[in-house]
Amino acid sequence: MRRCAIPSRVVVHIGTQKSGSTYLQQVVVALRAPLREAGWCYPLGWMGRHVAINQERPTYGAVPGGYSWVPAGRSATLAGAWRTLCAEVAAHPGPVLISAEALATLRTTDAAVVLADLAGTCPPGTPLEVVITARDLGRIMPSAWQQHVRNGRGETYAGYLQRLIDERRHADCDGDVVAGFWRAYRIAGLAQRWAGIAQVSAVRLVTVPRRGDSAVLWHRFAAAVGLAGITAEPPVIGRDAANIGITAPEAFALAAVSRGMRAAGVPEETAAERRFRVVRSGFAAREQRGPLLAVPEALRGVIADWADEDAHDCAAMWQAGAIALTGEPSDLQCDFSDAPADPTTEEVLAAVGAAVAVLSRPEPMITRAPAVTEQPGPPTLRRRLARWVPFRVHWPRRRGSGPR
Numbered sequence: 001m002r003r004c005a006i007p008s009r010v011v012v013h014i015g016t017q018k019s020g021s022t023y024l025q026q027v028v029v030a031l032r033a034p035l036r037e038a039g040w041c042y043p044l045g046w047m048g049r050h051v052a053i054n055q056e057r058p059t060y061g062a063v064p065g066g067y068s069w070v071p072a073g074r075s076a077t078l079a080g081a082w083r084t085l086c087a088e089v090a091a092h093p094g095p096v097l098i099s100a101e102a103l104a105t106l107r108t109t110d111a112a113v114v115l116a117d118l119a120g121t122c123p124p125g126t127p128l129e130v131v132i133t134a135r136d137l138g139r140i141m142p143s144a145w146q147q148h149v150r151n152g153r154g155e156t157y158a159g160y161l162q163r164l165i166d167e168r169r170h171a172d173c174d175g176d177v178v179a180g181f182w183r184a185y186r187i188a189g190l191a192q193r194w195a196g197i198a199q200v201s202a203v204r205l206v207t208v209p210r211r212g213d214s215a216v217l218w219h220r221f222a223a224a225v226g227l228a229g230i231t232a233e234p235p236v237i238g239r240d241a242a243n244i245g246i247t248a249p250e251a252f253a254l255a256a257v258s259r260g261m262r263a264a265g266v267p268e269e270t271a272a273e274r275r276f277r278v279v280r281s282g283f284a285a286r287e288q289r290g291p292l293l294a295v296p297e298a299l300r301g302v303i304a305d306w307a308d309e310d311a312h313d314c315a316a317m318w319q320a321g322a323i324a325l326t327g328e329p330s331d332l333q334c335d336f337s338d339a340p341a342d343p344t345t346e347e348v349l350a351a352v353g354a355a356v357a358v359l360s361r362p363e364p365m366i367t368r369a370p371a372v373t374e375q376p377g378p379p380t381l382r383r384r385l386a387r388w389v390p391f392r393v394h395w396p397r398r399r400g401s402g403p404r
Contacts, residue, residue, distance in 0.1 A: 007041070007089060007096045009127045010118055011225050014111075014194065015101030016184050018143040019135040019208050020217045023237060025053040025099050027218055030235045038230055039094035046084040056100040058082040059114055066110035067102060068180060082117070090121035097225060104132070104184040112197050119199040127201045130194045131224055133217070134187045134314075135208040137307045138300075138334030142293040144181070146251050150279070152271055154259030157252065161299060168306065187332065188313035191323050205314060207327030210335055224326040248293040248343040250283045253351035257359070274359060282358035283351065290347040291340035304334040 015021050028035070028042055035042060046058050060070045061078030089096050103114065119128055145160045155163075164181055171182055184190060187205070195203040204224045209216050218234040221227075246254065254275060261271045283289065295303050315329035 009095040013099040013131045014103035016104045019133040021101040041092040043088040046081040058085045063110040105180040115199040129202045204324040207331035247290045249290040249347040249351040282354040294339040307334045
């Protein structure tokens, strides 16, 4: 059998976060068999006993200090995973797809290190393409704050948005701005920086449609990457409890709960489990959950202006041939015509009540398995089992109750 260059092409999907990246990664994992048959590699051999749907964790080991939320010790632990991933890329006789949405937050010098390592595994002249998925600011900013809340940060929505506004007004959004949010979400600046890295042969921008189901995003992404012939329609991706959506009043309530737990000195591991229980058992079961979170009415004008500016600049780069575009530049503009109103005090209080009701119940006693060292290795049966049985939960037995 004739073997092509090793590898023949490398495509790096750098996010952005909250732009449907997780959905796209789930589809790619679900299609790994037909992807392999078509000659593609989506490298996950670095995982060892862990579960992953993307290549983000190994990049922590590629650029120590590059991600503000990754401690130096964890970066050092994952250096081997990054070497394993690069070796897997080097060994594949065909095209390779890598997806790590946090890459969009890197400064240019760190991004260049990641790409240099990947390029170093390839024969000279191998195309190394960057794909960016981008969503309009009107949806990104609420979604980003909700993710902050779910991660345990108690910063108020008003405070969060004001901080981003101040950073935008005082930052060089086309350079390596100090604040990671605008380094990623000023899309024209992001595309310009990555296009300027020596190893990059092309930058392709995929816009997230303002309306339409997720399959539309997949078809756009597949066209940009070169996966259009893999499947006629993407598989249906189920939503697990960790991805249950929350509404505006629920987000306000969860942020208040996080502030309260932090003030009380609750350990973060315990706080995370409580937040999960609140979302799964408290919020998801509510019949009247309130409106979705949107940009506050008072700020919609300024956010829309920034989105228009970004859409215009991306369109100009596309017309000049600096980037390729799948979708429409207008998808990056905000549409607040049907945006919900700000939540009422009564709606927020109802969500707080649902959270308090869950937290008032007896908590499960969790016996965790020994900590797993993040290192590369083959996915043995023992390791595969460990992925699915990370810990055991024992619910406290009430007095007088029989066996459960």
